[in-house]
Amino acid sequence: MPLHRIWYSPGAFSEQDKAALAENITKLYTSFGLPAFYVVVLYLPVEEKNYFVGGKKESKFVRISVQHIARHFPSNKTADRFLDKYENVLAPFIKERGLDWEVSVEQIDRNLWRENGLEPPLPGTIAEKEWVRLDKAVPYDEKDNVIG
Template identity: 80%
Template sequence: MPLHRIFYPPGTFSEQDKEALAANITKLYVSRGLPAFYVVVLFLPVEEQNYFVGGKKTSKFVRIIVQHIARQFPSNKHADKFITIYEDILAPFIKDRGLDWEVHFELVDRNYWRENGLEVPLPNTIAEKEWIRLNKAVPYDEQDNVLG
């Protein structure tokens, strides 16, 4: 599951902005073979009196923390390419509006991840393809946890 936590000053994003940004982030992952339901985007407003950068209050900074569990980057080159694409998705909502931002990705061991109490199928397996088709976690036979 890629979990995106977007910390922002209130008023930075409209409801339409949030929906569009979440949809664009989801499309990025779906285009790389993940089920849409794996993608979680949380918009977390932080009031200016609680938002400090460099020890000073700010109303022009967006902080994004992304946790990757379903897939890992095979190399730094792949990570750089993905982050560039990700930042291109963010640009109309953040950079183009004159805001400052910071993004970082955390890679989490998939062995500690469950969906609705189910062990998550391995990438590109028959079971994962069924999860993609249904767009939800469903029980599967271990024999379907093979490349398909």
């Protein structure tokens, strides 16, 4: 599951912006074969009086922290390619509006993750493809937890 936490000053994003950015982030992940329901985007507004960067109040800075659990990058090159694609998704909402931003990605141990109490199927398996098709976590037979 990729969890995206986006901290921003109120007014940086409209409701339409938030919906469109969340949709575009989700499309990025589904293009890699992940179920859409894995993608969670949280918008966390921070009042300007509580937002400091470099010890100074800031109103034009967006901080994005992403947790990856479902997939990990096998190499730095793969991570760089992903971040380039991710930055392209962000650009119309952040860069092109003159905001400053920072993005970090954490890779979390997949063994410590459950969806509705279920161990998520392995990447590319028959069971995961069923989760993609249904767009929800459903019980599966372990025989379907194989590449198919």
